[in-house]
Amino acid sequence: MLRPIQLFPELTDTVNVRYKVIFLNNVFTFAGLASLAMSLIRWNNDPFLGKVDLLFSCIAFILLWILHRYHKMVELIASIALWLCFVQFLTVFFVGNGNATRSGLLLLILAAAFYLKGRVAGYSMLAILLSLVIGNHVLGLFPSDYSNLDLLSLGFYLLAQFFIIHNYESLRETQTSYLKALNSDLEAQVQQRTEQLAAANQALEMEKLNLTRLSSTDHLTGLSNRHHFETRFAEYPPSASRKTADALILIDIDNFKKINDTYGHVLGDKVLKSVASCMQKHSRIFDITVRWGGDELVIYAPRTNLKQACQLAEKIRKHINDLPIEESGPITISAGVAVLQPGDSLSQLLNRADKALYEAKQAGRNSVYAAAPA
């Protein structure tokens, strides 16, 4: 069964996690090394800041180790790292003594929040940053040396970054939903084609079965045809080692030509069909009934000895004789019965049955004759 393909598979959780792990891995490594370098540079001039930098470096490397050890918990690690940096960058900004370049840190943390935690977290962090920075400046909680212009510029930068990210996210979402719609449309088409193919296949299978049945069946009587029987016999010859051999009953309708000549071929056909269905009805489930040709019919009776086969033929002869065919009156048949001998071919078996049939005809018809053993 064909399975519809997914043309634009969505990013799986595994892929998302992998990208975040790579991102955090780079961030922690970079932050750890940069803080270590800053610590070494500042240690002599300002041992306190040197120690703070060393502490940050240690935190970054610890987070790096945790990330490697528990990378499946990347969401939690990302949240912790984000809020640690948020606090750290805000602190650096507020104690920055008016050094406006430190405001760049706030832009970094905002971009990271959007990437790691999505739009809602990004917008929330933007709101918190703006209110803290502006609130502090207006209320003067932590006195800082930033000028009004610095704060105004930072507010614009943050808003500009918000617009860029907002636009980018909106575009990405539109593209994603367009691709999803395209994907489901294509999937529906593939599904439809798959169903059509399956239906066509089924129809072909049915047609094949029908053709096989037609090629193995006689269309008038519905019995197996001679070709089919001969093929089956050649493909699966009866085993010679069996205790009871198979028997063959060759049946010929008596004076069938006369029936045709007197009542017409249509009635002749009706007689043939009635005889065939009577044969089928009264033979056993494992017997094979065949229209051999013309008005000659065969019952192949597996695992049946001569006596049993003669009894079967006799029973069928009587039933045929009782068929209620008003136009022609009672129908009689003659039958020759033979049993398969070891090493017999089908034609040898048939020959013996034919000889017995001939004797039945010679003896006045309407009788069953058994062939003498070979």
Ligand SMILES: Nc1nc2c(ncn2[C@@H]2O[C@H](COP(=O)(O)OP(=O)(O)OP(=O)(O)O)[C@@H](O)[C@H]2O)c(=O)[nH]1
């Ligand atoms: N209606 C009809 N007749 C068929 C069909 N096939 C063969 N026949 C006729 O069956 C007749 C067979 O006759 P024979 O078996 O030769 O002789 P018979 O009249 O049956 O005489 P005995 O066999 O000696 O009793 C022929 O007249 C064929 O034309 C068929 O499908 N339908």
